[in-house]
Amino acid sequence: MTSLDRLLDSEPTVVAAGADLLAAAVEEQGATVYRVDWRPPVSGSAASLPTLAAAGKTFAANRLAVDRMLGVRPMLVDIGTAGECLPDMAERTFLHAGPPVEWADASGPLRGALIGAMLYEGLAESPEQAETLAARGDIELSPCHHHSAVGPMAGVISPSMPVAVVHDDAGDGVAYSTLNEGLGKVLRYGAFAPEVIDRLRWMDSVLGPVLGAVLRTRGPVDLQSLIAQALQMGDDGHNRNRAVTSLFLRQIGSALIDGVDSPSDQRRAVFDFIDGNDHFMLNLVMAAGKLGSDAASGVDASSLVTVMARNGTEFGIRLSGTGNRWFTAPAPRVEGLYLGGFSADDASPDIGDSTITETVGLGGFAMAAAPAIVGFVGGTATGAVRRTLQMYEITLAEHPAYQIPMLEFRGTPVGIDAGLVVRTGIQPQINTGIAGRIPGTGMVGAGLVEAPMEVFVDGIEALAEAVR
Amino acid sequence: MTSLDRLLDSEPTVVAAGADLLAAAVEEQGATVYRVDWRPPVSGSAASLPTLAAAGKTFAANRLAVDRMLGVRPMLVDIGTAGECLPDMAERTFLHAGPPVEWADASGPLRGALIGAMLYEGLAESPEQAETLAARGDIELSPCHHHSAVGPMAGVISPSMPVAVVHDDAGDGVAYSTLNEGLGKVLRYGAFAPEVIDRLRWMDSVLGPVLGAVLRTRGPVDLQSLIAQALQMGDDGHNRNRAVTSLFLRQIGSALIDGVDSPSDQRRAVFDFIDGNDHFMLNLVMAAGKLGSDAASGVDASSLVTVMARNGTEFGIRLSGTGNRWFTAPAPRVEGLYLGGFSADDASPDIGDSTITETVGLGGFAMAAAPAIVGFVGGTATGAVRRTLQMYEITLAEHPAYQIPMLEFRGTPVGIDAGLVVRTGIQPQINTGIAGRIPGTGMVGAGLVEAPMEVFVDGIEALAEAVR
Numbered sequence: 025m026t027s028l029d030r031l032l033d034s035e036p037t038v039v040a041a042g043a044d045l046l047a048a049a050v051e052e053q054g055a056t057v058y059r060v061d062w063r064p065p066v067s068g069s070a071a072s073l074p075t076l077a078a079a080g081k082t083f084a085a086n087r088l089a090v091d092r093m094l095g096v097r098p099m100l101v102d103i104g105t106a107g108e109c110l111p112d113m114a115e116r117t118f119l120h121a122g123p124p125v126e127w128a129d130a131s132g133p134l135r136g137a138l139i140g141a142m143l144y145e146g147l148a149e150s151p152e153q154a155e156t157l158a159a160r161g162d163i164e165l166s167p168c169h170h171h172s173a174v175g176p177m178a179g180v181i182s183p184s185m186p187v188a189v190v191h192d193d194a195g196d197g198v199a200y201s202t203l204n205e206g207l208g209k210v211l212r213y214g215a216f217a218p219e220v221i222d223r224l225r226w227m228d229s230v231l232g233p234v235l236g237a238v239l240r241t242r243g244p245v246d247l248q249s250l251i252a253q254a255l256q257m258g259d260d261g262h263n264r265n266r267a268v269t270s271l272f273l274r275q276i277g278s279a280l281i282d283g284v285d286s287p288s289d290q291r292r293a294v295f296d297f298i299d300g301n302d303h304f305m306l307n308l309v310m311a312a313g314k315l316g317s318d319a320a321s322g323v324d325a326s327s328l329v330t331v332m333a334r335n336g337t338e339f340g341i342r343l344s345g346t347g348n349r350w351f352t353a354p355a356p357r358v359e360g361l362y363l364g365g366f367s368a369d370d371a372s373p374d375i376g377d378s379t380i381t382e383t384v385g386l387g388g389f390a391m392a393a394a395p396a397i398v399g400f401v402g403g404t405a406t407g408a409v410r411r412t413l414q415m416y417e418i419t420l421a422e423h424p425a426y427q428i429p430m431l432e433f434r435g436t437p438v439g440i441d442a443g444l445v446v447r448t449g450i451q452p453q454i455n456t457g458i459a460g461r462i463p464g465t466g467m468v469g470a471g472l473v474e475a476p477m478e479v480f481v482d483g484i485e486a487l488a489e490a491v492r
Numbered sequence: 493m494t495s496l497d498r499l500l501d502s503e504p505t506v507v508a509a510g511a512d513l514l515a516a517a518v519e520e521q522g523a524t525v526y527r528v529d530w531r532p533p534v535s536g537s538a539a540s541l542p543t544l545a546a547a548g549k550t551f552a553a554n555r556l557a558v559d560r561m562l563g564v565r566p567m568l569v570d571i572g573t574a575g576e577c578l579p580d581m582a583e584r585t586f587l588h589a590g591p592p593v594e595w596a597d598a599s600g601p602l603r604g605a606l607i608g609a610m611l612y613e614g615l616a617e618s619p620e621q622a623e624t625l626a627a628r629g630d631i632e633l634s635p636c637h638h639h640s641a642v643g644p645m646a647g648v649i650s651p652s653m654p655v656a657v658v659h660d661d662a663g664d665g666v667a668y669s670t671l672n673e674g675l676g677k678v679l680r681y682g683a684f685a686p687e688v689i690d691r692l693r694w695m696d697s698v699l700g701p702v703l704g705a706v707l708r709t710r711g712p713v714d715l716q717s718l719i720a721q722a723l724q725m726g727d728d729g730h731n732r733n734r735a736v737t738s739l740f741l742r743q744i745g746s747a748l749i750d751g752v753d754s755p756s757d758q759r760r761a762v763f764d765f766i767d768g769n770d771h772f773m774l775n776l777v778m779a780a781g782k783l784g785s786d787a788a789s790g791v792d793a794s795s796l797v798t799v800m801a802r803n804g805t806e807f808g809i810r811l812s813g814t815g816n817r818w819f820t821a822p823a824p825r826v827e828g829l830y831l832g833g834f835s836a837d838d839a840s841p842d843i844g845d846s847t848i849t850e851t852v853g854l855g856g857f858a859m860a861a862a863p864a865i866v867g868f869v870g871g872t873a874t875g876a877v878r879r880t881l882q883m884y885e886i887t888l889a890e891h892p893a894y895q896i897p898m899l900e901f902r903g904t905p906v907g908i909d910a911g912l913v914v915r916t917g918i919q920p921q922i923n924t925g926i927a928g929r930i931p932g933t934g935m936v937g938a939g940l941v942e943a944p945m946e947v948f949v950d951g952i953e954a955l956a957e958a959v960r
Binding site: 253256257258266270273274277278282283288291292295299395396399405406429430431432433 | 721724725726727734735738739741742745746748749750751756757759760763764767863864866867872873874897898899900901
């Protein structure tokens with residue numbers, strides 16, 4: 025008896041997807057019908073998915089890539105200077121968030137941050153002069169992601185800036201990030217007023233050296249442990265970092281009291297600066313994410329998303345199996361809550377490397393752990409849970425260390441599979457700050473945005489070509 | 493046309509409570525039936541409730557009492573010494589948690605803590621001698637609640653101990669609590685080994701003075717603000733106080749670095765001690781609760797529960813409208829998780845003043861804010877939400893400052909109405925630590941327990957007599 029015979033001889037059970045007409049018709053004839061929520065793959069990907077499936081390598085490749093992403097153990101070991109620490113950081117190199125971009129195409133906040141960084145580096149004496157120099161190519165622009173680094177919002181890193189040095193205790197990776205300046209009128213949101221430059225100078229002359237001394241005295245800070253605890257304290261790791269910042273202050277407080285030689289007013293100022301900024305740890309969470317991202321890169325045939333990043337002009341991703349290639353689309357607009365006096369008209373499109381958090385299972389993917397975040401980015405607590413639950417549909421794993429108490433300690437959804445994104449039509453969910461579109465403005469709000477579908481379609485197509 | 497005519501002339505709508513038989517019968521005849529989840533009042537209260545209703549004073553009295561409970565603004569202003577600060581603290585007075593009890597009836601952990609406190613005060617040189625002195629009445633026992641104070645677990649306060657001084661910024665109340673020693677082998681869990689006594693001595697010689705100096709330098713700490721923030725960071729205020737302890741360290745860190753004259757090793761030791769104990773703030777949350785409890789006391793005809801407290805032998809409550817009278821029942825057993833090597837056989841019955849947290853809308857009433865607590869006290873995150881939701885059935889208000897993000901920022905259920913407890917049969921939910929029953933053991937676990945129904949029945953009966 026063939027399996028077809030058995031099918032026809034027994035009571036029919038029908039699984040129906042798509043239009044309801046067939047299901048209803050069969051049901052009327054007394055058959056049991058199971059409706060499944062299936063949709064055809066996103067337009068443009070129909071040819072790529074069967075190619076990948078036929079090659080038969082992607083499943084194992086994704087397993088390997090996501091295991092590498094989850095296998096890093098990020099430790100904050102020191103504070104250095106960008107010019108000295110970052111690989112391939114030539115003189116007059118200015119790093120920025122997102123995929124590559126030239127000055128001519130740069131968004132308002134990126135231009136503002138570059139102007140500020142040139143003033144800070146002493147390359148220009150006025151914003152106008154900085155613009156002229158940048159426009160004629162006196163500085164070189166390069167993405168942070170090409171230099172083992174990440175930066176939130178404009179993400180500008182210039183040679184004199186202090187950077188956090190994050191080592192992988194389970195491998196040999198190193199990742200870097202700037203130190204967080206606070207909210208409001210700050211460089212990463214495109215502001216360049218004198219107060220912004222003064223703060224940057226204090227950060228390189230006091231904050232960086234004191235914090236570096238503390239780390240060398242007390243030893244490395246285990247970032248994964250802090251982030252894991254913070255998710256049980258209402259953080260998401262992207263736009264809510266109050267708990268992890270509190271826990272970090274607990275880690276360094278005792279050395280600031282009686283562990284390093286710096287003058288007590290400087291030690292106190294460092295404590296107060298971090299205490300005054302609940303986003304302080306964002307940059308360190310990002311550097312921890314970059315370690316995982318880099319570890320997962322370069323696995324042949326893997327459709328794992330290793331990078332999502334935006335420069336305010338374009339949104340770009342990279343896949344593990346397509347190496348250093350960027351797939352880009354216009355940066356989307358953010359739905360958000362605006363600070364007093366600002367509205368959507370003042371907003372720049374989506375910007376920043378901080379989507380590295382979503383790439384490693386935090387931020388928009390972990391919002392069920394952080395219901396209070398909706399006061400900052402908008403939406404409801406129920407919606408925050410729904411966002412997280414939906415992300416399990418497009419991810420390859422549940423994070424072994426980052427758990428969500430409200431979901432009975434289920435691990436956060438982690439490891440975005442570009443194949444699952446195009447197959448389900450579900451876009452990665454991101455929460456983010458919003459920068460003013462006019463250079464010099466600073467922060468204007470915060471909100472929610474979805475990664476554009478085109479970049480995943482293009483990525484999968486390129487991957488299919490590579491494995492063909 | 494009378495209202496009875498209208499009832500008979502129109503389509504019948506039936507509201508059915510209790511047994512389903514009637515509802516089903518009427519429904520069969522085509523009438524619309526609304527089933528309500530009503531149960532008869534708890535046995536013993538049937539006579540009291542109508543009396544209270546007839547007197548007609550309780551509704552307004554409860555409104556007034558709960559408004560007073562919610563109107564306090566607790567500020568931590570200083571650290572003092574019990575003997576100097578607490579009202580009516582005669583020499584050789586030892587305070588304890590819960591309702592009044594004599595040595596002969598004292599539970600194991602209370603005896604252990606009293607022995608430890610006598611060793612600490614130098615009244616005895618050995619545990620045996622302390623027991624002999626206590627048994628022959630050489631010390632006087634008195635509930636903390638009779639002295640504007642509260643203490644967790646055994647709650648023993650002796651004259652030399654440092655106490656936190658909490659002022660009501662919106663009135664003239666003052667409340668006191670001991671400082672938290674940490675978990676494990678500690679006095680409040682009935683341990684009295686030399687390490688316990690040494691720690692108490694360090695607390696009165698270093699912790700108290702340094703913390704007092706910090707508070708006098710930086711000014712008062714706003715406890716309500718810290719607790720409100722902590723509920724948005726996964727604390728419940730009773731058995732999960734990691735967030736509020738972190739926020740407190742942020743409040744005092746800068747003064748510890750560069751604000752007080754104490755030697756730097758002492759300042760560092762104070763920071764490390766608090767950092768090492770995520771329950772540190774429990775005692776201060778309790779003192780804040782005691783302010784609200786005292787403010788709400790003494791409102792004629794009010795059935796608001798102002799105190800729930802246990803001494804390991806009895807569980808006692810007080811109502812606003814029955815003044816200082818205690819209503820007691822045997823202390824219940826706790827359902828819990830046990831520390832390695834211990835089991836339910838080692839557990840003392842329920843003990844401690846820490847149920848002041850539940851009395852003011854925290855702890856078991858706020859568990860929906862603290863899903864991660866189930867790792868400490870048992871149960872599931874879903875169960876934690878269910879517990880909070882049920883408490884709205886027996887409370888008079890939703891806390892204006894203490895909000896639960898996951899319930900879309902709904903205020904915690906606050907102001908237990910003993911009338912609602914007996915009318916619904918719903919017992920107040922408590923989470924709690926568990927002490928070893930043998931004096932000297934210390935902590936053996938943590939878990940969940942319900943306030944015994946008898947005390948509410950007795951309280952309501954006494955209130956009915958008073959208003960009759």
